[in-house]
Amino acid sequence: MSLPWAHPLFRAVSGGEWHPGGTAATERLWRACRAALTDGAGHGTDDARDAARPLRVLDAGCGEGAAALRLAAEGQRVVALDRTSQPDWRHSSFPAAGASRPLFCAADIRRIPLRDGWADVVLCQCVASLLSRPENFFAEAARVLRPGGVLGFSDLVRRDEAQGRPAVCDTASPLSLSGGCAAGAHRREAWERLLRTAGFRLLSFTDESRELARLTAQLVWYGDGESLRQIGLDGAAGCRSVCRKGSRPGYGVWVAVNTRQTI
Amino acid sequence: MSMGPNYTPDGGPWRCGRCGCALEQGKVQAEYLQSAFDVFLPRCPQCGLTMIPRSLAEGKMLEVERLLEDK
Numbered sequence: 407m408s409l410p411w412a413h414p415l416f417r418a419v420s421g422g423e424w425h426p427g428g429t430a431a432t433e434r435l436w437r438a439c440r441a442a443l444t445d446g447a448g449h450g451t452d453d454a455r456d457a458a459r460p461l462r463v464l465d466a467g468c469g470e471g472a473a474a475l476r477l478a479a480e481g482q483r484v485v486a487l488d489r490t491s492q493p494d495w496r497h498s499s500f501p502a503a504g505a506s507r508p509l510f511c512a513a514d515i516r517r518i519p520l521r522d523g524w525a526d527v528v529l530c531q532c533v534a535s536l537l538s539r540p541e542n543f544f545a546e547a548a549r550v551l552r553p554g555g556v557l558g559f560s561d562l563v564r565r566d567e568a569q570g571r572p573a574v575c576d577t578a579s580p581l582s583l584s585g586g587c588a589a590g591a592h593r594r595e596a597w598e599r600l601l602r603t604a605g606f607r608l609l610s611f612t613d614e615s616r617e618l619a620r621l622t623a624q625l626v627w628y629g630d631g632e633s634l635r636q637i638g639l640d641g642a643a644g645c646r647s648v649c650r651k652g653s654r655p656g657y658g659v660w661v662a663v664n665t666r667q668t669i
Numbered sequence: 670m671s672m673g674p675n676y677t678p679d680g681g682p683w684r685c686g687r688c689g690c691a692l693e694q695g696k697v698q699a700e701y702l703q704s705a706f707d708v709f710l711p712r713c714p715q716c717g718l719t720m721i722p723r724s725l726a727e728g729k730m731l732e733v734e735r736l737l738e739d740k
């Protein structure tokens with residue numbers, strides 16, 4: 407099955423940012439990351455000249471690049487990576503005079519083509535659950551972040567009571583836990599273990615499961631039978647109606663600081 | 670979104686109980702838990718009374734409610 411965001415229905419509903427919450431969620435995450443840098447959680451920004459410079463931001467798994475373009479338009483230096491290059495990378499409108507443009511690049515976010523300690527902020531929204539060995543991404547994020555740099559991370563969270571218990575949902579549904587893009591969802595503690603192992607100190611966690619529910623509801627509402635079948639929300643065996651909360655994934659957002667002292 | 674599913678009345682022509690006008694298909698916005706959903710429904714051209722066909726109430730509407738309530 408192809409991933410749901412390749413489908414026109416998903417693109418129409420999600421409005422250019424392929425993760426729950428869309429633009430507003432990115433703005434919240436970005437503000438939280440900036441606040442973490444200024445709070446000194448990300449020490450090294452006390453120098454006035456340093457604080458005034460544009461921030462170096464890596465958008466890991468940027469999709470069409472809407473978030474990267476916005477951050478570049480506000481003056482940040484942005485490198486945006488995704489597994490496959492997107493037509494929008496070339497066609498998106500040029501930024502206002504004086505603003506820089508993101509550097510888009512097709513790359514595996516588990517092998518980031520940036521030098522050690524380059525980034526002030528790494529953003530990774532709803533992408534890590536698609537990876538085999540997501541720990542390799544966290545290690546890379548820690549490597550490319552400067553000491554005290556901040557990671558803004560969001561992804562699908564398993565909410566079923568017992569780990570390993572088979573989910574009751576239809577196995578073909580990309581938004582169910584037993585198959586598709588939610589198959590890589592981890593429990594909150596498991597994501598946090600991956601973050602800590604890579605050398606991050608957790609600053610905050612926000613449960614944004616409501617945003618995922620909203621996105622799914624929009625897809626269900628606007629999708630016709632054929633489109634919903636194609637993205638795996640066809641309600642086979644009445645799945646999407648009868649799934650208990652525990653067998654649908656939730657959605658979490660973390661802000662974490664890189665604790666490595668040297669590059 | 671400008672699009673939206675289209676629901677016609679369940680079986681036959683319907684008239685508004687208040688005004689007696691024949692219902693016409695029109696775009697309305699359903700709102701639930703701070704989310705808005707566009708839909709084309711039969712409504713009274715005079716008073717705006719909107720009819721929610723059973724197929725909608727027991728179909729997409731129910732599913733969306735359950736999803737948004739996160740139950």
Ligand SMILES: [Zn+2]
Binds near residue numbers: 685687689690714715
């Ligand atoms: Zn009427």
